[in-house]
Amino acid sequence: MAFKSIFSLLLASVLMLVVCSSCIEDGFTTSSSDVLAFNKDTVAFDTVITLQGTATKQMVIYNHSKKQINISSIKVAGLASKGHFHLNVDGVRGDSFQNVEIRGNDSIYIFIEAYLDEMEQNEPTLLEDRLEFVTNGVTQSVLLSAWGQDVVRINGDTIRRNTRLTAVKPYLIYDTMFVSPGATLTIDPGATLLFHDKAAIRCKGRMLANGTVEEPITFRGDRLDHVVGTTSFDVMSGQWGGVIFSPTNRVTNVLKHVVMRGSSIGMHCSPDYVDTVNCSLKLVNCVLTNSASTCLATAACYVQLIGTEISDAAEEVAYFAGGKVMASQCTFSNNYLFVAPTLPLVNIFDVEFTDGSIGRIKAYFDNCILYGLSPEINEGTLDDFDVYLRYCLLKSSGNDDAHFINCVWEADPCFLTLRDDHYFDYRLGNESAAIGKGNPALCPAEARYDRYGNDRLARAAIDLGAYVWNYIEEEENQ
Secondary structure: OHHHHHHHHHHHHHHHHHHHHOOOOOOEOOOOOOOOEEOOOEEEEEEEEOOOOOOOEEEEEEEOOOOEEEEEEEEEOOOOOOEEEEEEEOOEEEOEEEEEEEOOOEEEEEEEEEEEOOOOOOOOEEEEEEEEEEEOOEEEEEEEEEEEEOOEEEEOOEEOOOEEEOOOOOEEEEOEEEEOOOOEEEEOOOOEEEEOOOOEEEEOOEEEEEOOOOOOEEEEEOOOOEEEOOEEHHHOOOOEEEEEEOOOOOOOEEEEOEEEEOEEEEEEEOOOOOEEEEEEEEEEOOEEEEEOOOOEEEEOEEEEEEOOEEEEEOOOOEEEEOEEEEEEOOEEEOOOOOOOOOOOOEEEEOEEOOOOOEEOEEEEEEOOEEOOOOOOEOOOOOOOOEEEEEOOEEOOOOOOOOOEEOOEOOOOOOEOOEHHHOEOOOOEOOOOOOOOOOOHHHOOHHHOEOOOOOEHHHOOOOOOOOOOOOOOHHHHHO
16 A cells, blocks of 8 residues: 555656646747846946946846747947947857847846947046847837046156146056156146056156145046945055155155055155155145055155045055154054954054164154054054154053153044945044044144145144044934
8 A cells, every 4th residue: 555655646746747847838929018127227337448448247137928038139229429338148249139038037147348439528428328129029228328538548658857747637557657866747636647457656756746625636546437336446455556756866745635545555655865854755635545555655764744544454554664754633544344454553663774774763643543453553662762642542542651642542533434334434423532632733734724624723622633523413313
């Protein structure tokens, strides 16, 4: 009886499979009501540099019918006279495809790339086309759009005489741009310098970058799209080389309102001479952020940092080897995304030269914030160093002494930064311990206004760090 029962069950199962298989519909639907569905109605590219390929976008085409569907035609309409959108369907690249089949209740991917001709415009220009599908006599379309941006290309150029970069169009820098000794590179307000992979500036002459509150200057990689979803390439470090100052004469490189992000090595300054009297590098209301190594490294030179944010690096955010450092109203912080920083925020030490002599470090940090995922400065005592932190906010617990003067210990600046959301804003929240804790006597005239144009002296007591606190209404409503 047991054997018969098992045999009966097996027979019933086989019969059920036969019946079910006869229900599978391998035919094609020809009904005009059976059309395609899409996961998006627009495939939009971000700002695209003309004459340069783009990242690949994708979309999904669904067949919700039980039967197979035959797409008679997939093609780009060809409406964009200044550009081209190219497709990839089932691993085949082209601009048009015929008789593409999708099984019932199944889907396929289509990949789209864009290549834009020069727009002959200074401002970004919108270019649109349509991706058209013909199925069972019904035409459906998806909008294709991209903003094309013309650029001025600089490919391994050497600047031997005084040169000015304007804000008319962005500059796209390939390889390395050299500034020769004796030459001055002037960068106008609002200029944008885009750097291709590994591209850099090596300046043996002088750089004057004259950004303003309304028109800051930007140094960044040439990827203007998104890594994924709404996450911008701004969060990605290591997209390009960096800026290296190695002046041969006693000149001051001055950068004002410059935002530099996404580099591999950050900004370096190491002159061909040792000079702690004449300033080699002066940063005013700048932002150096998101470096794959260090945001700022100087050696045996005099550097002034005023109202500047130095943030987010795989190693220390700032590295000072010998020389003289004067940092006023600056914010040093590290919320780097891709590795856990182990080095201090600011690495400060003497330097030994090849002849055996020692270059001593002399540094003052006034009205600054040092707060992040790693210790503020090198471990150990400062007794043997000429280093002073005056009116600074520190994450660590401690006490004032001859090197830490009127500091705010074990305190939280309440940055607006939300690291988990990839949002990095080092302005102060309403509950910040940095509000009103500064000394106006230590605020130089060039630091009176922060990068956003806010007046530090508008209130009797000034705030610590690079940014003036402004009351945030939304925070109180949460």
